[in-house]
Amino acid sequence: MKFKVRLMKIDSRGYAVWVPGLPGCSAYGRSREEALEKIKRALQAYLEALDEDESGLESSIIEI
Numbered sequence: 536m537k538f539k540v541r542l543m544k545i546d547s548r549g550y551a552v553w554v555p556g557l558p559g560c561s562a563y564g565r566s567r568e569e570a571l572e573k574i575k576r577a578l579q580a581y582l583e584a585l586d587e588d589e590s591g592l593e594s595s596i597i598e599i
Contacts, residue, residue: 540574542567557581 542552545563550570553561560581564570 538578540571542570554578554581 538554538557540552540554542550545551549563549565550567551561551563552570552574554574557578560574560577562570562573562577564573
């Protein structure tokens with residue numbers, strides 16, 4: 536899967552990165568590369584948590 540991420544340099548302290556559309560899915564790194572590695576792990580954990588939250592729910596696809 537591919538996800539769009541936003542990356543913002545925070546002065547000389549490092550980079551903040553987040554996934555638009557996934558509230559709370561964000562990370563921070565001292566370098567651009569570190570921030571991108573951390574957001575990959577954060578995104579994986581986020582998606583796993585979503586699967587766990589929906590484990591008891593029934594889903595359907597409907598046409599509108």
